[in-house]
Structures are given as structure tokens and as C-alpha cells.
Amino acid sequence: MKQRYFIELAYNGTRFHGWQVQPNAKSVQESLEKALSTICRESIAVTGAGRTDTGVHASYFVAHFESEKTVLDHPDFTYKMNSFLGPDLVIFRISKVGPQAHARFDATSRTYHYFINQRKDPFARETSWYFTRPLDVHQMNVACAVLFDYIDFTSFSKLHTDVKTNNCQIYYARWVEKDQQLTFTIKADRFLRNMVRAIVGTMVEVGQGKLDIPGFRQVIEAKDRALAGASAPPQGLFLANIAYPEDVFQRMED
Known part of the structure; x- marks a missing residue:
């Protein structure tokens, strides 16, 4: 067996x-x-x-x-x-x-980090997005708060996927800035294909002043991927945690 x-x-x-x-x-x-x-x-x-x-x-x-x-x-x-x-x-x-x-x-939640470097760093070339233009992190965090008002994130999903629903429950979303590096953390019960990179790309537009907060809401409500920003580059994205019920694991020492 x-x-x-x-x-x-x-x-x-x-x-x-x-x-x-x-x-x-x-x-x-x-x-x-x-x-x-x-x-x-x-x-x-x-x-x-x-x-x-x-x-x-x-x-x-x-x-x-x-x-x-x-x-x-x-x-x-x-x-x-x-x-x-x-x-x-x-x-x-x-x-x-x-x-x-x-x-x-059996996974109950997943957490992703996305890293943006605003200074050139040869050691972070494969693990972050090098982006030199100024970003308004406060406005980007206002956009984070908007995410909690919705569950349908079709606008941030890769087209023509085989999922039955585009609904996701977001538990946490926040940008933190330190030493010219921006870290975006997002936690949800599930994610759609390309969802985090599409959210980051759209929030960068908010941070540059190209998209205001009412416009960010309209992007989500339109349920149209074409209205959201371009996907952020893949190298800045990390799957950082996956949570399970305690009884799923039978540890090696048990």
C-alpha cells in the first residue's frame, strides 16, 4: 500500500x-x-x-x-x-x-510577496523589479484597502483559464517601503492565474498618479483584464507561505 x-x-x-x-x-x-x-x-x-x-x-x-x-x-x-x-x-x-x-x-490560504527595488542592485536583479520612477506608497496602500471590498477579480486574471470562479477572499494586502525597496504582501484563500502580478502592475499606475482610486475601483468592477495595468515582471514575485489545517500534517517525529 x-x-x-x-x-x-x-x-x-x-x-x-x-x-x-x-x-x-x-x-x-x-x-x-x-x-x-x-x-x-x-x-x-x-x-x-x-x-x-x-x-x-x-x-x-x-x-x-x-x-x-x-x-x-x-x-x-x-x-x-x-x-x-x-x-x-x-x-x-x-x-x-x-x-x-x-x-x-487542503490549503486554506496562500501568501505572496512582490519586491520592487528603486536603486540598482546587481544582487537583486533576479529577485525584484528594478523600477526607478517615483511611487506614492500611501496611495498604493489606499488601493490595497479597496481590494477588501470585492471578491470577483476577473480584471486581474489571465484570460481563458479553466477555473470555475474568479472569486477570491483577500485577507491582507499592504505595501511597505524600506531602504528604497518596496515590498507588497498579499494573502488570500486562493489566487487566479497572473493575479498578483496584474494587481502590482495596476497599483504601480496608481503610485505614479496615472490611475486614481475611483479609477482603480472601476477597473475591478469592469471585470475586464484589458482595463487593468500590465503585469509586473515575474522575477519580483515570491510565493511565501501556504497554510493548512493543523491536522493535515503527520510530522516525521510523530
Whole structure:
């Protein structure tokens, strides 16, 4: 009988073509499946908590897989995985879970960070958006407060996706400025494809004075992606946390 596991990980998305397996392109999912299948000596499929696009990072990500082998009986299993995966992908922990536990469907919230640098920094080139024009962070935070008045974010969704609803419940949204770096944090029960980058791109228009707050409301209410701002570049976006009910995890030490 196969045992299901949750695997907690992080990755630098610069050299990956997103999470999902794609033909003729390196993905995080493919890399994990190859490593697990090789080490466990069986064909293993991995299901992620969501999908990230090309160039987007994850400082925390969760996926699940099943194996006939009792992988946690081998204390060096995580070490072997990390040696196999290379420098852009790291495994933090692998935990036994129940047979119905699901990395995507059991998640109760997700948190993203988006980073904008307003000074040139060669060490942040792959992990932030270098944007030199002045931004009114106060107005951008006024726009954040507007998000809580809505649940339908069609205007910030990639077109022609296969989701059944564009409704999302946003729990937190805030810009913080420090040392010429702006950090946007947003937490919600779910996110649409390209949603965070579309929100950031539109808020940057607010910050430049190109779009006022009533106009920002109109963008959301129109439910039309063409009216929102251009998507912010992928390299500034990080999936930072995924929350689960406490009873989902059966920790390695249990």
C-alpha cells in the first residue's frame, strides 16, 4: 500500500519554466518527479499546491506524492534529494500525511510577496523589479484597502483559464517601503492565474498618479483584464507561505 507524503520546498524560478511539467522545458515539477523516481526506484507523480509561472520564485511551496517505499525510514533521504536537485531547488522536510490529504485542495490560504527595488542592485536583479520612477506608497496602500471590498477579480486574471470562479477572499494586502525597496504582501484563500502580478502592475499606475482610486475601483468592477495595468515582471514575485489545517500534517517525529 502506498503512503502519501507532503514535501516542503523552495526554489529560485529564474531557470525554471514555472512549476508545471511542460514539453521541452525545465520545470520544478519535472525536476522533483525525476529525483523522487530515481531515488525511490519507482515512477512517482507529484501534485503541487498551485502553479507558478516562468521566472516566479517560491520561498515556501508544498507538494504531495505517494510511494510504496517508506522513504522516511532513511534519515539521509532529504540529503540525497537535495544533492540530486541542484542549486535552484531545495527540500526542507518530508512528512507522512493521510491518504486523502491534498497539497492544493487542503490549503486554506496562500501568501505572496512582490519586491520592487528603486536603486540598482546587481544582487537583486533576479529577485525584484528594478523600477526607478517615483511611487506614492500611501496611495498604493489606499488601493490595497479597496481590494477588501470585492471578491470577483476577473480584471486581474489571465484570460481563458479553466477555473470555475474568479472569486477570491483577500485577507491582507499592504505595501511597505524600506531602504528604497518596496515590498507588497498579499494573502488570500486562493489566487487566479497572473493575479498578483496584474494587481502590482495596476497599483504601480496608481503610485505614479496615472490611475486614481475611483479609477482603480472601476477597473475591478469592469471585470475586464484589458482595463487593468500590465503585469509586473515575474522575477519580483515570491510565493511565501501556504497554510493548512493543523491536522493535515503527520510530522516525521510523530
